[in-house]
Amino acid sequence: MDTSIELALETVGHSDADDEAAAADGDPVDPGAPGTPLVLTLRGPLSERTAGPLVDRLCHLLTRHGGVVVDLSGVSLTHSGAVHAFSEAAARAGEWPDVRLVLAAPDATLAALLVTSRVAQRVPVHPDVPTAVAHLDDRPEVLRGYWHFDVDPRAPGDARGHVRRVCRHWGIDEDTREAAEIVVTELVTNAVEHASSASVVEVWRRDHSLRLTVRDFDLTVLPEAHLPDPSAPRGRGLAMVAAVARTWGVEAHRDGKTVWAEMETV
CATH class of the missing domain: 3.30.750.24 (STAS domain)
Structure with missing residues (x-):
């Protein structure tokens, strides 16, 4: 019953x-x-x-x-x-x-x-x-995951783990899942190490698109994505995001910014 x-x-x-x-x-x-x-x-x-x-x-x-x-x-x-x-x-x-x-x-x-x-x-x-x-078990048209992370060196790894988990649950193909893990790792690392800010991560699946956003609370303008000098020990994060995402961008807020990236999935 x-x-x-x-x-x-x-x-x-x-x-x-x-x-x-x-x-x-x-x-x-x-x-x-x-x-x-x-x-x-x-x-x-x-x-x-x-x-x-x-x-x-x-x-x-x-x-x-x-x-x-x-x-x-x-x-x-x-x-x-x-x-x-x-x-x-x-x-x-x-x-x-x-x-x-x-x-x-x-x-x-x-x-x-x-x-x-x-x-x-x-x-x-x-x-x-x-x-x-x-139809209780049917997949909704739009899926969403949402997490908040403090300024903590463990945050990038924790965020990557959450994204990996939902991508597997949602049936995301391996290439897209790996791209999403790269994106969230780099963007949460930026929030922790460069912005010294807490971050909010959201991931959405709709049709054949996976959208990932990382919101921070730092007013510093995000630099353009470019490959650093080969001898530089850091600075490749945004270039990696640009390389694996279909499209990406930045939205400014009065109290910070959101960096977003979209990837295709099957």
Whole structure:
């Protein structure tokens, strides 16, 4: 029998006992069955006020069960931006396929907004709960990994390990995976050694493209990529990024910059 609970959006976040209350209503949640898919039926208004607590609860349930199907048939949308709660929860909880979140049975207005907001690219939407359960393991159109690293000499290696792991989980070909590892190693090394900055790494897969970004919090302008003098002990990082990426660039922010690179994959 499917594991399922019902949750009133007006009360989510008001108590840490929502799961236990649902169990008392006859839909038991087995705390000893991690990885068991859960059907979560939401009731009430999806609003700016309820979206934040919903993200927290979904993260908890995704971490606990691995796969969650959200039944939206009882949801009334009162704030368009609240639909991003679902993609935010998926991003915060982890990466596919360790974390699988799908939505079911939205009304026509909510279904259209999930598509136009691009939430449906990361959190698939299905017309009913049985279909959603059957397709819970399907790969979403867009995959994302997100990690934060402190100023630490171990950060480049840790970042490389995360990228290697998700590329293998996502079925990225070996050449692209190796290129992505080179890119993230060089860019996080720049953040640690040259910018003395923490960094945020994101990697996205969509269709036949893998996009990798490294955000730092240093205002120093990044130099142009060029090959240094052969006798120079350092300085080849950006040249290596340029060599393995299909395209790359820099976006400036008021408090730092983001270096991005895109690679083709099969």
